[in-house]
Amino acid sequence: MNSLRLRAAGKINLFLEILGVRPDGYHDLYMVLQSIDLADFVTLKPANSLSIHCTHPLVPNDSRNLAWKAAELIQKVYGITQGIEIWIDKHIPVASGLAGGSADAAAVLVGLNQLWDLGLTQIQLQELAGQLGSDIPFCVVGGTALGLGRGDELTALALPKPLHLVVAKPKEVQVSTAWAYGTYREKYLPHRLADRANAKEMLAALSAGDVHRIAAALHNDLEAPILPAHPEVAALRERFMDNGAIGAMMSGSGSAVFGLALNRFEAENLFERMQGDGQIEIHLCHTVLGGVTLEDLAS
Structure with a gap:
């Protein structure tokens, strides 16, 4: 080999x-x-x-x-x-x-x-x-x-069936992960109220394969410090919802945002509607079962 x-x-x-x-x-x-x-x-x-x-x-x-x-x-x-x-x-x-x-x-x-x-x-x-x-x-x-x-x-x-989504990132925005966690720790964590209901709902929604419930249960604590500091990310999230996503959220510490769609057809439509201004990098995606997979053997 x-x-x-x-x-x-x-x-x-x-x-x-x-x-x-x-x-x-x-x-x-x-x-x-x-x-x-x-x-x-x-x-x-x-x-x-x-x-x-x-x-x-x-x-x-x-x-x-x-x-x-x-x-x-x-x-x-x-x-x-x-x-x-x-x-x-x-x-x-x-x-x-x-x-x-x-x-x-x-x-x-x-x-x-x-x-x-x-x-x-x-x-x-x-x-x-x-x-x-x-x-x-x-x-x-x-x-x-x-x-x-x-x-x-x-x-x-x-996850009983794949989720269909569109992922987009503002081209000129980069967020420091250390800054995001540090800011949340200082400004938001001291006032945080523990609530396991949201987490339990996400697990139940995933188990049921209910896309609408999954969309409603999306949650990311890091949006609290990042969206006010980076209005382009907040605007992208809002734009997804305005263009027909059933749910939208920033991934991790950003700056990418994804919009969930009901099915492949709706995801393709969302992808087309999100095009246009050249200020975002955009991808039509679906969920997969594995992380690293062998593509081929080259000699």
């Missing part, structure tokens, strides 16, 4: 609640995470040293990249001296709350496990992933999951 090409699915948050601050400084979260078909493609080629190449100009081609860190971690933990070339064909918008960097890192972990014949289980891969970032354990397995703790304590959930 000379090289591997993997599909690395992005994710949206259908539910994100910040419960408090953990002793380790991270936030205690209650999230519902969902893989979507918007994906990057990661190719791994054996080499003498570690290198990385990405098609997006804003993605670093060095040790700042999570995919690089993933390869470096496996080399260190398992004493591997062989190098690897990582090629990332970027389709998930950068700095969007769609876990593009995490998905790429997950693909490197899964791919190197196979390429280097390490024999690691999914649980072992997720444990490695947790050392790199909170979203990466989910991106390894994907699908639909409840995420607790830092978001890396995962329980698989069943």
